[in-house]
Amino acid sequence: MAWIGLVPFFAFLTLFLFIPAFSVFSEALRGANGKFTLDSLREGISGQNLEAFKFSIKFSAGAAFVGVVFGTLLAYAAVITKRPKWLRSLITSFSGVAANMGGLTLAFAFVSLLGRQGVLTKILAALGWDLYSGNFGLGEIPGLITVYSYFNIPLMVLVTIPAIDGLRTSWREACANLGGTTWTYWRRIGLPVLAPSIMGGFLLLFTNSFSAFATARVLTDNSKIVPLRIGFFLGGDLSVGEDSIGYSLAAWMIIVMAVCMWLYWILRRRAEKWQS
């Protein structure tokens, strides 16, 4: 009987989240004649679509890796730097803004810095380094990793600061008393305790990069980026029957996200063990 109070919430989610999500799958599983088929799902991960998934997974993993390394370093620096006192709160509040800054503004900022006419591009060219002589581009892997780091690093800072706070000085002292060096401490205590948070952070940043649409849309027309590819299929003027590919890509994207978030959920539970 008590569950009745949850009806509005579930009704809301059903209408505006579950039905759209199920529609994606039902459309992806329907052939041109309206019958059930796995054809478009198979098509969604073959040929050019497979290339797109490979490309997206590659740059998302790269962006997540860079974000994890620099985010953890920055979070650690913020925690151990005691002076000036306001530095830590400045870093966390800036991270709060920057982690949510993905989208248009971010893309505009990087186009004006590193686009073909960007300020830094011109400065580097004057110094004799032509960025665009190779296959650099804001829509290619190094470019995307650079831009996405702008929201990935702050997000990593936000998720690891509690974990780093959870490292107790007494552990360090115990390690030193037993004859361990700084290296032993990190190798045997620090990193193993942080490991679930770091791996969880990696998954979070990966999903964050993999599903980002707005930033990528402004930076490039590269159809190897899965969200852009879905967008092109949804908005495009395509021949009949082709549009189910868009839904198949969206369905695969949900599957990838679901696997990552499930792993993240498990890792978080482990990480929370040390943060009391």
Place this chain on the structure above:
Amino acid sequence: MAVMRNLLGKSGPKIVILVTSVFFLLPLLAMTRFAFQNIGVFDLSWSKAFDKWTFDIVSKPFEDQYFTDSLYLSFKIAIGTAALTLGLLIPTAIWVHLRVPKARVLIEFMTVLPYVIPAIALVAGIVVIKPHARWFLNSDLSLIPFYTVLALPFTYRAIDSGLRALELRTLVDASRNLGAGWIRTMVKVIVPNLRSAIISATFLTVAVALGEFTIANVLLKRTFPPFINEYRMREPRAGYALAVLSLLFTIFIFGLLSVALRSPSAKSHQNSTKSREMS
């Protein structure tokens, strides 16, 4: 070796902070320069670095009728999203805490589902149901419930942690014993105690609703983000200027949020120490 380690240990954190701040500042500076300095990149040189800065460009967007229209629409949607979020989540969260604590994990799981179904996948689903619900989806305001869904992971957590910090059961029992009905208890007792949770949920929803691009872009709704994107192609400098201004607005909102959250807690802290002294 010892010198090296000392250098890393002492200066390492400073170097990390310095390098990352350069990375975070450069793009913003470049965008600001593009917006407010009227010199083409071709003519740029060190000697001209401070020439021809002008803020006149800010008035330019007002010549475009879509500017004000899209801004107005986005604000309407943001307010609607905040209202729907609070109206739906506060009663649900209270109900979960008081009546079905068993459902807590389930609800928490539901509220992170928007991570699993990102905006681009959600809008794919909306495109599928569009032919069956044109009467609803043709309206620009139909974005409100979808933006509520997108903001759910942030907003539910804010309200839930606000409730956890309260002695909810005691508050409700006290209020009911004094003869207040459910509605009166909600409005006069619980909501004032949830002040900071409500403020953060509201700000988060407004930030999400004002910045959302994906769904609006695919459904061809003329909210502010799609406008700014299209406008930048016509009027690059003014487009960048708008981006800078909207960024400043976001920072302002988050600044306001931290001020709004700090003062009442500082006050209540004072009160609690005072009452402890008195007792």
